[in-house]
Amino acid sequence: MSTMGTAVTGSLLKFKDITKTFPGVKALDSVDMDFSYGEVHALVGENGAGKSTLMKILSGVFKPDSGSIIYNGEEVVIKNPHQAQMDGISIIFQEFSLIKHMSVTENVFLNREPVSRAGFLRFGKARERVRELMALLDINLDPDAKVMDLSVVQQQLVEIMKALSVDARILIMDEPSAPLTDKELKKLFSIIRSLKSRGVTVIYISHMLEEVFEIADRVTVIKDGKVMGTFPVEKLTKDNLVGYMVGREIQDIYPDYGKQIGDTIMKVEDLSCKGELEGITFSLRKGEVLGLAGMVGSGRTRLVQAIVGAVRRDSGTITVNGKVIDNISIIGAITEGFCYIPSDRKLEGIITSMDIVQNTTITSLKKFMRSGIIDRKKERIAAEKQIAAMQIKTASLFTQIENLSGGNQQKVLIARALLTDPEIFVIVEPTRGIDVGAKYEIYKLVRELTESGKAILMVSSELPEVLGMSDRIMVLNRGRVAGILDQHEKLSSEEELLSLAVGHTYSLSS
Amino acid sequence: MIMSVNNRKLRLNISSSNFVWFILFGLLVFSAISSPIFLTGRNMRNVLLIQPVGLGIASLAQALIMLSGGIDMSIGAAVSLLTTMAAILFKMFPDMTPITVLIAVLVTAMLIGSLNGFFVVILRIPAFMGTLATSMILQGLIYFFTKKPIGGIPRSFRYIAEGKLLAIPFSFLFFLVIFGIVYMLLKRHKSGKLVYAVGSDQHISRISGIAVTKVRFMTYVFGGVLVGLAAVFLAARMGGGGPTAGSNYELDTITASVIGGISLAGGVGSPLGIVGGVLTLTIFSNIMNLLDINPYIQMFLKGSILILAVAFNKVKKR
Numbered sequence: 001m002s003t004m005g006t007a008v009t010g011s012l013l014k015f016k017d018i019t020k021t022f023p024g025v026k027a028l029d030s031v032d033m034d035f036s037y038g039e040v041h042a043l044v045g046e047n048g049a050g051k052s053t054l055m056k057i058l059s060g061v062f063k064p065d066s067g068s069i070i071y072n073g074e075e076v077v078i079k080n081p082h083q084a085q086m087d088g089i090s091i092i093f094q095e096f097s098l099i100k101h102m103s104v105t106e107n108v109f110l111n112r113e114p115v116s117r118a119g120f121l122r123f124g125k126a127r128e129r130v131r132e133l134m135a136l137l138d139i140n141l142d143p144d145a146k147v148m149d150l151s152v153v154q155q156q157l158v159e160i161m162k163a164l165s166v167d168a169r170i171l172i173m174d175e176p177s178a179p180l181t182d183k184e185l186k187k188l189f190s191i192i193r194s195l196k197s198r199g200v201t202v203i204y205i206s207h208m209l210e211e212v213f214e215i216a217d218r219v220t221v222i223k224d225g226k227v228m229g230t231f232p233v234e235k236l237t238k239d240n241l242v243g244y245m246v247g248r249e250i251q252d253i254y255p256d257y258g259k260q261i262g263d264t265i266m267k268v269e270d271l272s273c274k275g276e277l278e279g280i281t282f283s284l285r286k287g288e289v290l291g292l293a294g295m296v297g298s299g300r301t302r303l304v305q306a307i308v309g310a311v312r313r314d315s316g317t318i319t320v321n322g323k324v325i326d327n328i329s330i331i332g333a334i335t336e337g338f339c340y341i342p343s344d345r346k347l348e349g350i351i352t353s354m355d356i357v358q359n360t361t362i363t364s365l366k367k368f369m370r371s372g373i374i375d376r377k378k379e380r381i382a383a384e385k386q387i388a389a390m391q392i393k394t395a396s397l398f399t400q401i402e403n404l405s406g407g408n409q410q411k412v413l414i415a416r417a418l419l420t421d422p423e424i425f426v427i428v429e430p431t432r433g434i435d436v437g438a439k440y441e442i443y444k445l446v447r448e449l450t451e452s453g454k455a456i457l458m459v460s461s462e463l464p465e466v467l468g469m470s471d472r473i474m475v476l477n478r479g480r481v482a483g484i485l486d487q488h489e490k491l492s493s494e495e496e497l498l499s500l501a502v503g504h505t506y507s508l509s510s
Numbered sequence: 511m512i513m514s515v516n517n518r519k520l521r522l523n524i525s526s527s528n529f530v531w532f533i534l535f536g537l538l539v540f541s542a543i544s545s546p547i548f549l550t551g552r553n554m555r556n557v558l559l560i561q562p563v564g565l566g567i568a569s570l571a572q573a574l575i576m577l578s579g580g581i582d583m584s585i586g587a588a589v590s591l592l593t594t595m596a597a598i599l600f601k602m603f604p605d606m607t608p609i610t611v612l613i614a615v616l617v618t619a620m621l622i623g624s625l626n627g628f629f630v631v632i633l634r635i636p637a638f639m640g641t642l643a644t645s646m647i648l649q650g651l652i653y654f655f656t657k658k659p660i661g662g663i664p665r666s667f668r669y670i671a672e673g674k675l676l677a678i679p680f681s682f683l684f685f686l687v688i689f690g691i692v693y694m695l696l697k698r699h700k701s702g703k704l705v706y707a708v709g710s711d712q713h714i715s716r717i718s719g720i721a722v723t724k725v726r727f728m729t730y731v732f733g734g735v736l737v738g739l740a741a742v743f744l745a746a747r748m749g750g751g752g753p754t755a756g757s758n759y760e761l762d763t764i765t766a767s768v769i770g771g772i773s774l775a776g777g778v779g780s781p782l783g784i785v786g787g788v789l790t791l792t793i794f795s796n797i798m799n800l801l802d803i804n805p806y807i808q809m810f811l812k813g814s815i816l817i818l819a820v821a822f823n824k825v826k827k828r
Contacts, residue, residue, distance in 0.1 A: 061717055082719035097717050099710045101778050110707055111720045119700045 011070075012037045012201050013058075013170060018067035020053055027053040029225040030067070035170070038199040040192060042206065042216035042233075045245055050225040051205050052094060055172050058203075059091040060084035082111070088169035092159050092176050094205075100148035104141055105130045108162045133161045138187055156180060160188065164195075171195060172203045177211055189215050209238055221245055254443055254468035261471060262286030265455045266424055268307065271316030276302045277479045280316070284424065284455045289446065291470030292459045295501050298476040300459045301343075304426050307457070308333045308340040320424070334363065339422035341413050343429035343459075345406070349413050352402040356394060357383040359401045359412050364419040386415035390445065407431075407438025414445060425449060428459045443469060463497060475500040530770050530786035537790060541797040548800060559682040560671070562792040564589075564744040565762055566685055566785065569770075570692050571736035572763035573784045577696070578729040579709040579776030580630060580637040585737055585763055587648035588622050589756025592741030594652050597660035597751040600667070608667040615745075616738040622648065623734015627727040645760065652753045659752030663745055671747035681743065688739055693781045705729055709776030761816060766791050768819040 013035040020028040028050045035041050043051045056062045058069070060078040068075050071087065078084050084091075098107045105126050106113075114125040130143045139157050147155060156176070163171060173192075177185050192202050192215055206212055212219060212233070219236060221228040221244040228244045264283045271280040277299045284290050294300045306313040309327035318325055320336055327333045330340060342348035351359055360383040361368060368379040384397060390411040394404060401409060410430065417425065430446065431439040446469065450456060460466045466473055473485040475497060482500040541548045548554075568585055575582045592615050599611050622644065629640030673680040696702035707715045708725045716722050740759075745751050770787025772779030794815070798808045 059717070080719070080721075081717045082721065085719045091717075093717065097714045099707055099714055099777070101710055102706070106703065110718045111704065111715075113700050113703060115700050120694075120698050121700060121703065 010037060011035065012072060014070040015054070016068045016070065018054070018057065018064045018069070020050075020057060020062060020064050027225050028057075028064070031222075031225070031227055033220055033227060033230065035201050035203065036218075037201060038196050039217045040196055040202045040204055040215050042204045042212040042219045043222065044206070044209070044212060044219060044241070045222035049222045049245075051222055052174055053225075054222070055091060055174055055203065055205065058084070058170075059089055059172060085112070085166055088167065089172070090163045090166040090168035090170070091172040092163045092174060094174040096155060096159060098147045098155060098158060098162070101146065103144050103146055104150075104158050104161075105143045107147055107158055108133065108165050110162070112165065129165070130161070133165060137161065137164070137191055153180060153184065157184070160191075164191070168200060170201045170203065172205075174205045175207065176204075177206060177208060185211070209241060212241075213238070260451070261288045262453060265321060267317075267319040269317050269319070271303070271306060271318070272314050273299075273302055273306055273311065273479075274314050275479075277306065277313075280476075280481055282474055282481065282484065284457055286423075286453045286455050287450045288471040289450055289456045289458055289469050291466040291473040292457060292476065293463070293466045293473055293497055293501060294476035294482075298501065299479040300476055301428065302479075303476065304340070304428060304457065304459055308338050308426055310340070334420055334422070337421070337423040339417035339420055339425055341410075341417060341425065341427045341430070343432055345409050345413065350401045350409050353400065355398045355400055356387060356392070356404070356412055357397050360386055360415045361419060363416055367419070382419065383415070386418060387412075390415050391441065405434075405438065407434040407442060410434060410438075410442055411445065414442075414449075423454060425454055425456045427456060429461060430458060431460075431462070431465065467497065473497065477501055530783050530790065533769065534786050534790050534793070537793050537797070541793060541800075545797060545800040548797060553796070553800075555679065557793055557796045558789070559679045560747075561796070562788045563671075563681045563685045564740050564747065565759070565766060565792065566788045567688055567736055567740035567743060568759055569763040569766040569784050569788050570689065570781070571733040571740070572760075573767040573770070573772045573779065573781070574692065574696070574705065574736070575637075575729050575733045576764075576767055576772050576774065577709045577776060577779060578705045578726055579712065580726065580729065581641065581764070581774075582626060582730070582733060582737075583638060583641040583760045584622065584626060584644035584648060586756040586759035586761075587645040587652070588619065588734070588737045589741045589744060589759050590751070590753055591622075591648045591652050591756075592619055592738055593745040593748070593751025593755040594656060594660060594753065595751070596667075596742070596745040597663055598655065600664060601660065601662050608664070608669075611667065612742055615742055616735055619734045619738025619741065620731055621734070623731040623737070624727075626734065627730035630730065631723055631726045649753070657753065659750055659755070661750035663749045663751075668746045668749060671743055681747075684743060688736070689781065689785070692736070696781055701725075701728075706777050709778075711777070762791060762812075765812070765816045765819055768816075768823050774820065774823050 011034045015031050015033045018028055018031040019026070031050075031054060033054075043054070045051050053062065057064050058078065060081040060083055063079075069078065070076070076087070078087070078089070099110065102110070105123075108130055109126050114122045114129065116122060127143050133139075134141060134143075137157070137160070139161070141150070141154060141157065147158060150158065160176065163173075176188060180188065192204070195202055204212070204216060213236075216233045218230055218232055219241065220230040221241070223245060263286055265286050266284040268283070269281050272278050280303060282290070292300050292303065302311065305311040306316075307318065307327065309329045309332055312328070318327060325336045327336065327338070333340065351362065354362070357380055361379050365374060365379075368375050368382065380397065387394070387397065392404070392408050392411045392415070394408065401412060404412070427446070431442050434442065446456060446458070458466075458469060460469075467487075471487055473487065475482045475485070477500065485496065485500075568589065572582055572585060595618060596611055596615050599606055599614060625647075626641050626644050629635045629643065630637045633640070635643075669680060670684055671681050675683055696705065704715075704720055704725045707718070707720060708722050712722050715725075741751075741756070744755060748755065766787035767779070767784055768774065768787070769790055770779065770783035770785070772784065772787075791812075794812075795808065798811070
């Protein structure tokens, strides 16, 4: 650490007009920002607003399309992560950057191992420095333990040590608190404060606004790749911060619709999965969105998987249109008129190497077969029709799906589902990782589906989404139905929903 | 919690690093029982100190490249080319000193490694395809020059395989020095740490500031030099070279590495395990010969062992 006086002020780092485009999305749109010496600068914004992209540019993982970075009074080009480290820019990545087969010590000093002049490793020295770091941070870990044997919290601590072992002038923390408990979070904050007093600039990214108010000096809000403004934290309230982040009133996001709810299409009775779900009974009606809410681990995902046959249920009957069905596989469920749109598009949804047409028709290829051969023209026309109806933004029908934005990928998945003529849509986290504008379009699509009489079972972790989109909300709590809220009578509140989800006493209203 | 961590460690220990020694021990016991010749001093010296050296050095090359996340399918053809080259050099320039030939072979080997590195790392051709293409290129070159084995490697050069230093076969010392260097680089030197890191996860390595391209390229170059050293030993041992001198070496080195605990996915395995894998293969061939098993049956069995080793390696990862 150089002899930096505590009173040094002024700008250490400036972004000027930074723009970065990925295929289909403008991730950053002429971003201007500045960071002072020794400040804690929070970066907030919704998922996909561009925070992580900006930090990846600063740490040399991505290169900007245009714009410049002024660091320490000079314009710099950060070519790669190595150079960023050498320049004193260190980052705690949101996704873990640890090699799981290696030990704590090896990971902390990866590529910066203490070595002799000939490049031989000095194991004793490395272990000693890890112990120093642990003492400084009040962490107690075995320096030789393999990372894969550590808990998520412990891995996060290793991640923090790795970032701090660089003699950093700028330390970027991208969602560092997610896996931490209160005790460790307090520790992290005291570390941040001591870094700050030594003149280190900390860039703090978090969804948790309480954390931002506790630790930050200034806050910059990013929305859809643009800077909405930078504010000293004492001039902000939680409400106006949320206002800047969302950029529009919550009510506007959810489309109006004619509530035409029809007859019951599906009945689930007494469905159980050992140890995870017990005695789930509910019904789903044509033209309604039934929101499924609950905390992580409440069994939401398990329930929809059991309904579409992705996992086995131990007991319970499912009746569709008065007929008892036996969903034991997803393929079976499709023929019964179900469709399942999973939350992880990359892993369970899109086929990255295929184009839009192929992704749209993959589950209904039978329709386009003539004596075992795919009729390409018929396939294309069918896909084209769906894609036009969905208003999918793409340069061509034959663009590879991975080059579309998240929102457009989701639309392709809905288009794919529609080709199988489903009556019941099971959608998990319909707007995860999708930017706000595209969210609205997905919501509109969902409403179009209900207006044409489809029934929708929607799982979502975002409470505003559940409240804004659902006709009824079923809340799960530890594998049981904690209550079903009818939105017809009055709109439920987040508090009402949460109190059911976390298990306060509540008498069923319907 | 503590229990589960311990169990995990225990299982890993048995399945990867120690596994090979159990197999080797079992094979030794079987061989000692089934053939009276196996335990004789002459056979032991041959099977432990001389025969494994060529495969051993070549397997170090294969393992190094596998640790970095790649694979080298050109090792067999490279050995054939380099032994042939040594023989041709001696034939054409009888006055050449063994050192000159040795250097010429190693420089060529380094070029072959660079070619692999160029295909796989720079052009980003999948390692399996890129090095298989190199293999075909090299094999074509050899057949262009000769279709038959060429002899005539002088006694001075053959010392590497047949000489003795203080009653110890020189071949063994030759291996020991090379193994020592590879071991120190992999386990005690920063460059080795980088190879393991890159083999474990290229993305994480890159964001940790490691020059991934350079590390991967250098493993192919250094692997090439090791293949050259293996070829030098084999030329000395056979007294010549030829188009089939290195036949099957690409697969044998993979078998030895995988049995020795090197992960096919990269990043996991130790140099000592490779020695175990090489000894296992060498002793297996030895006892098959002693028992007079039909060579084609031997080939059949070796292929089966490769499949078993690879399948086991895959299962382990789940």
